[in-house]
Amino acid sequence: ISISELSSEQAQKELSQLANLLKSLDHAYYNQDEPLVEDATYDKLRQRYNKIELLFPQFRQKDSISQKVGIKPTGGLQKCKHLIPMLSLDNVFDIREFEDFIKRIQRYLDLKPDELDNLHFVAEPKIDGLSINLTYKHGKLIQASTRGDGTTGEDVTENVKTLRNLPLTLPENYPDTIEIRGEVYISKQDFFNLNKEQEKNNKRLFANPRNAAAGSLRQLDPEITRSRPLSLFVYAQGYSDKSIADTHEHFLERLQQWGFTVNPLFKVVKNAREAEEFQQSIIHQRSGLPYDIDGVVYKINSVTLQNRLGFIGRSPRWATAWKFPAEQAITRIKKIEIQV
């Protein structure tokens, strides 16, 4: 039934059902690393939830999932708080929506049309892994944690130390405390090999590289993580007691100087047309890349403008993920208990 045809009563009931369903799906995906449905199906359910909520704001729950990031972590790993929250990203799906994203920024910053020329973006492939927060104090890695519900994650410090391309110390000129954020992922080939190995040992197969990476990182025994071929790309700053770059591009360069791996395909684009060109070029390269991506993230390059724009709800105003069209997929929903 189309959303505009829903009666109040139906809308209220469906919102409550969808909230329960999405919570179950989140638990399976984030806490058990075992998704029950394809991402495209999950995204459609979430979009429907958000649209109903927008049309019937009177039924919006105080702790609505539309404002939430991930889910509260459960399980045996220690919990730890991020110094500043780890958020999600808004999505766009075509150039029109990308232009709307630019217009919202223009309005918020009250920019004149000619000032728009200075609004540059850094485009980065959106890696399909799980986000990680790395805290360095006096140049030493002291803690690594998963995103969790954005405020509290799981402590995976010992596990990340087994990653090959992670610097445990920063070489020079670092703030006293800094959070570096990125994505832990597993390559397509390593995922294939890992599942072959799992099959040989009669162990459960992972649904996709993202879940294999999450399942491998969130182990209680770091030795198991060590045996898994995990890699890392870094792309963001959380808390820092000192500014380390004036633009996102310079920030990425600094991370490279410190020995981190930054995705080599990142590029500065100056407008929606250049973003679309970049989008097309990444879509062409996608199947040949050794890792999974599900879109391109566009971030305002100027750190001053990022700070002026700040955040809204669960996402920064200064960035968006331009997602790829969903690949055709067959969906199988395992048994899901819905309590209404």
Ligand code: NAD
């Ligand atoms: P998201 O994954 O769409 O976007 C935010 C995330 O992108 C960030 O947290 C970060 O980890 C990641 N990212 C990758 N590359 C990045 C880069 N270069 N710069 C910045 N961030 C980058 O949104 P979300 O809220 O984290 O999660 C929703 C995703 O999880 C959707 O794709 C959804 O389909 C999936 N999901 C699926 C199920 C399921 O049952 N199949 C359940 C829950 C969530």
